[in-house]
Structures are given as C-alpha cells and as structure tokens.
Amino acid sequence: MVHDVAVVGSGFSAIALTVNLLRLLPPSTSIAVIGDDPSFGRGTAYRTEFHLHRLNVPAARMSVFADQPDDFVEWLRSKGKGGSADNFASRGDYGLYLRDTLAGLLRQRERRANVDFIRAKATTCIHRNRDGLQFELDSGQELQARNVVLCLGLGSAEMPIKPRNLDTSLQDHVVQNPWRLGWLSKVRPSDEICIFGSGLTMIDQVLSLRARGHRGRIHVLSRRGLVPHSHLSHHATAVEPILPEGTRQLSTLLGAFRAQVRAGAPWRALMDGLRPRTQALWKELNQEQRSRFLRHALAWWNVHRHRISPQVFSQFQHLLENGTVAVHAGFIGGIEQKEDRFQVAYRPRGTQAQAHMNVDWIVNCTGMERAGISHSPLLQEMQRQSMIAMDELGLGISVDPFSRVVGPQGQIQPGLHAVGALTAGQFWEITAVPDIRNQAKQVAELVALNLENKAASLSDQR
Ligand SMILES: Cc1cc2nc3c(=O)[nH]c(=O)nc-3n(C[C@H](O)[C@H](O)[C@H](O)COP(=O)(O)OP(=O)(O)OC[C@H]3O[C@@H](n4cnc5c(N)ncnc54)[C@H](O)[C@@H]3O)c2cc1C
DSSP states (O other): OEEEEEEEOOSHHHHHHHHHHHHHSOTTOEEEEEEOOSSTTTHHHHOOOOTTOBOSSOGGGOOSOTTOTTHHHHHHHHTTSOOOTTOOOBHHHHHHHHHHHHHHHHHOGGGSOEEEEEESOEEEEEEEETTEEEEEETTSOEEEEEEEEEOOOOOOOOOSSOOOSOOHHHHTTEESOTTSGGGGGGOOTTOOEEEEOOSHHHHHHHHHHHHTTOOSOEEEEESSOOOOOBOOSSOOOOOOOOOOTTOOOHHHHHHHHHHHHHTTOOHHHHHHHHHHHHHHHHHHSOHHHHHHIIIIIHHHHHHHHSOBOHHHHHHHHHHHHTTSEEEEEEEEEEEEEETTEEEEEEEETTOOOOEEEEESEEEEOOOOSOOTTTTOHHHHHHHHTTSOOBOTTSSSBOBOTTOEEEOTTSOEEEEEEEOSGGGHHHHSOOSSHHHHHHHHHHHHHHHHHHHHHHHHHHHHHO
C-alpha cells in the first residue's frame, strides 16, 4: 500500500502535524505515522508525570492549533485544572491534552483521513520512484508514501567527556541520557552528584531528585554557569524593541537592545517583543553573523529567552541559597575513578587553576543546541543518497522557507518536508510549541495542496 503521507517521528512536531492533516485531508486519504515512542506525541518533553515539571510557556500560548489559541486553556478548564491563561501548567497535563486532542479527531472516523500508527523507527530511505519515497523500518517492514514529513527532533546529547576504565559497578552511575528516568530511583539520599550543563534539563533533574527524597549535594558544572531566568508571576505586555535599520551587526543590535533596557524598558517585555520577529531577523543575518551569534551570544540568549516558571525558579533558588546545590562555571578536564566514586577535574572559568570534586554520580544535562544529523542513521543514509543536505551551520538539514527539504545541489525535493528543530538553519526559532504549531499548519496545508494537485492531474489524464 502507498500512503498519501508518512509522518516520521513521535514527538510534538509529529502530533501537531498529524492533527492539522486530520483537519485538512479528505476521508479517502491515508496517513502513516512512524514513531518509536510508546507515548506518541508526548516525546521527552510531555511524557513526565512529575507535577513540578511545568511548562515554561503560559497556557494561553500552548494550544496545538495556531488558529485556535484558546484550545489548551479550554481543555484545562474542562478538566477542572484551573485554566488561567497565565498559568504554567504541568507538562504531564499538556501531554494528556495532546493525547485527547488527537483521540478526539480520530473518533470522527467517517469524516477524517485514515491514520495508521506504526511503532517502529525508520532506518533507511531506499529510493524515490513515481510513488514517492520508500522507507525501511527497524521492524522489518517497508513503507511507501507520496509525501513524507521528517519530525525527528534533536536526538540526545553526547557526554562532553567520556570517563574511561571504570569498574562495572560505576558505569551505571554515568547517566548519558537523564530522560531515561530509571536512574533516579537508584540514587541514594546522600549521594553526591555532578551535573554537566546548567539549563532547563538540569533544573528538571534537580527538582526530580529532591522530590524523590534525595538530599545530597549537587554540583552543576557548565562553561559559563548561567542558569535560566524566571518568567514574571503576572502577565506583562510585550514591548517590541526598536532595532536600527540598515545594519544587522550583532553588536549594534545588542547595543540598541541594551540602551532600551537602560532607559527603563523591562528586558523580559523586550525579549517577548522580539520573539515574533526572531525568525525574520535570523533570515536577515548573513552566515558570518549567524555563526558569530552561535559562538558568542547563544548561552546568553538561552537563559533570557528560555525562561522558567516563577514557581520552579523559586524552588531552585531555595536550593542554591541553602547551599545544597552549587553552580560552577568552568571547563571539564577529566573524570577518573577514585575508589568507588568519581573524581571530576575542572578548570574554574577565568583561572588557570585545577579544581576537583568527588561525586557518586555523573549526569549529562548538556542538552542539544542543534539537531545535526549524527544522531540519526536515517538522516545519514538520506544524506548519502543526496536526498538531504545539512544546512551551512550544521544546525539541521537544509529546507526552504516553506519547510521543503532542499538537496545538496539546492534542488527542492518534491514531497519531502521537515518540521521542528531539524529546520533551525532556516528558521532558528523553531523549538517551542508556538513556533512548531505554525510550521506544522503550513506544512499540512502544503501537503494537502500537493495531494489535491496530484488528484487533479490524474483526473486530467483520464
Ligand atoms: C524537557 C522539555 C521541556 C519543554 N518544555 C516546553 C514548554 O514548556 N513549552 C514549549 O513551547 N516548548 C517546550 N519544549 C520544547 C518543545 O516543545 C519540544 O522540544 C518539542 O516537544 C519538540 O518535539 P519534536 O517532535 O520536534 O521532537 P522530539 O520530542 O524529540 O520527538 C522526536 C521523536 O521522533 C522519534 N524519532 C527520531 N528518529 C526517528 C526515526 N528514524 N523513525 C521514527 N521515529 C523517530 C524520536 O524517538 C522522538 O520520539 C520543551 C522541551 C523539552 C525537552
């Protein structure tokens, strides 16, 4: 069977695309969704059941539908879970909302396209023929589709440094991917922990540890030691920053931004005001300016742009103040085994000194700044076959402004789109719900149009 659309992936991007396709495509069409995540659509972000894992975007901006902004708030109300637009709901509830939304559309079977959920990973893309692309799945199945949308997410980050020659008993205490939450239950209450990375993932893990009764010291180590800022507890109106025309020099843009803060504009309001312009600004930067941004400004951008709920921030702040969590700015030198523990060597930022810490666990929370393709055998294979190309900065793959995949010679690949972080080279601001849902809607519309055109040309030929 040839499917009209194959959605490859099982996180938020895949569900946002699928629900949009269901709204658009006629009942005669067929969609295959190929993903290896048992809690389809919830991905790493929204499968948690831990109530302190909160959304970092207010409920009013988390509807899965770009054209129905109140959908999530209404769902919260219908479930008796509050429903204030400024609420930072739990991520687990958001996962349930996604599940309910999809289920609601699937129930209207006679009016909607048919969806086959295939629990598998796509491993190889075999060839393109008149009927689109053909995939091999790790289940041994093959699948063919006229339109394909890659929704593969970021993958998981590599350890910044790999400890060697560890006793077997200690190997389990190196947590490469903290989202495999099984490790939390093995931590003893007094264990000391070193976490690499000081962003959102670190905060999640620290709060999860504390909620499970862990009381030992936690050392957080990152190059700059920057921790995400908090949202305000009340709604503040976004203020669009005034940026100089005619230049896109980063230092000039930053200077203009800072001058407005010095003149009294709240920085959070300015950051929020910048948000709707970020994609357009990114497009105006040349490659050199983009790469300077990634080299020099990214760490600062992340902590100001990706803020956390006031509730989560104050919990974390409390742990910093009572000294049980310490954040260090520095560079990891090495990890060795010392008896039955680890000794982590690092150079504190701004010094030439060597410092050490002895801990029972090493946890990698460096997260992923860029998707790249190295995490995905499928993408590597597609690159070998010249079906995709990496974007120039290596953030993901090349796509045009309509999220159509662009091959190595700059040619648009008919019927092949990508959604989510893979497209950061083109859009930059494309990791959070408010951006992905717009992209998912646009791609669903393009796929629907492709199918309509195809049907029209077939009927012309008859
Ligand atoms: C902890 C966390 C909290 C977040 N909180 C918020 C928030 O509050 N608000 C907000 O707006 N954004 C938030 N985000 C950002 C954003 O919503 C998520 O990153 C979003 O869920 C990304 O979804 P995705 O589908 O693109 O990627 P992912 O969630 O990574 O999903 C990709 C999926 O595709 C599967 N896959 C990969 N390769 C294949 C293959 N070859 N075949 C089949 N399947 C494959 C993977 O196994 C995975 O399940 C958060 C992100 C994280 C990680």
